[in-house]
Amino acid sequence: MSNSKIDISVVIPLFNEDESLPELVEWNCRVMEAHNFSFEIILIDDGSTDRSWEVIEELKKQTPQLRGIKFRRNYGKSAALNVGFEAAQGNVVITMDADLQDSPDEIPLLYSRIMDEKYDLISGWKKKRHDPFTKTLPTKLFNSATRRMSGIHNLHDFNCGLKAYRRDVIKNIEVYGEMHRYIPVLAKWAGFKKIDEQVVEHYPRKYGTTKFGLSRFINGFLDLLSILFVGKFSKRPMHFFGSMGVLSFFTGTVISIWLIGEKLYDISMGVKFRNATDQPLFFIALVAIVVGFQLFLTGFVAELVSRNSSERNNYQIEREV
Structure with a gap:
């Protein structure tokens, strides 16, 4: 002091x-x-x-x-x-x-x-x-x-x-x-x-x-x-936004792979399949992937500008x- x-x-x-x-x-x-x-x-x-x-x-x-x-x-x-x-x-x-x-x-x-x-x-x-x-x-x-x-x-x-x-x-x-x-x-x-x-x-x-x-x-x-x-x-905004972004992106990716796998299985079994866009899960997966990507970018940008405002x-x- x-x-x-x-x-x-x-x-x-x-x-x-x-x-x-x-x-x-x-x-x-x-x-x-x-x-x-x-x-x-x-x-x-x-x-x-x-x-x-x-x-x-x-x-x-x-x-x-x-x-x-x-x-x-x-x-x-x-x-x-x-x-x-x-x-x-x-x-x-x-x-x-x-x-x-x-x-x-x-x-x-x-x-x-x-x-x-x-x-x-x-x-x-x-x-x-x-x-x-x-x-x-x-x-x-x-x-x-x-x-x-x-x-x-x-x-x-x-x-x-x-x-x-x-x-x-x-x-x-x-x-x-x-x-x-x-x-x-x-x-x-x-x-x-x-x-x-x-x-x-x-x-x-x-x-x-x-x-x-x-x-x-x-x-x-x-x-x-x-x-x-x-x-x-x-001092580490990427830990907040990045972790949520990765989780959202991973969830959307897993759902997408599951839908693709389900479609390929139906084809191999000769079963008539529905279009992916007819399933609500398709849109959930799409939104999760986009949101996850945006959150990750937000964390990256926030990491660059974190608490550097000279006009506050x-x-x-x-x-x-």
Whole structure:
């Protein structure tokens, strides 16, 4: 781990949270100063349409530890976190939401568990939530599915915004799409195995309304499938597509040989035979052969271009302070 002069970087993505920012920054500064931490607060304005950026500029004048990054448009929380991770210089990186539902008072214990107990990642667990049923039920379902599919069985809340990371972790993972929900999974696939959770306080929203709609659940499920595929097969996609392709091609070939053999047998026995195209098995075999060939080619192409996109995390930043 890098011996940075900054103990803690607090990375906070935000979208239209101008009312909460002054209190949030003051709360973080109060906690840091009380524990003599050297720190920085990085606010990433994800294309807000309210006064969020103006507030950040005003806060910067009063708080030298504050850094602000503004996107030209709304890219999403994952994009904001990825840029924040790139900018962070602290030995321990804390993420939290900007809506004051996460408590900066949790930071000292999170920091201690990373530095003293040598964990790579500590994920908050909002054991008692102050959210509507329409938000908590889908979250529970996603958490259950993620535990089963990822093999990380000791986390109850993958999507909690309050997390602590060893600096090496955030410098070795890439967050995109809706992947912010599955950062512990990303960390595990990157080789960081010391992952645990901590029960944290969850406060009711004080200002504004939630910025997430129902579409995030569909996107989240698709991204879960994506991350599990990428984690297992990003370096060897031929193993996935190729094996299915070979199986499909082999099945189609065996059926074709069997149909040909049946036809030749009928001819040798002087039995009137049907045309091969009259049998459903002929079309099944044909489809299996074609699909198998296509899957094999897909695996070959994927092997060539695997995770080489240079534009995946290219975001247009308008301003920085």
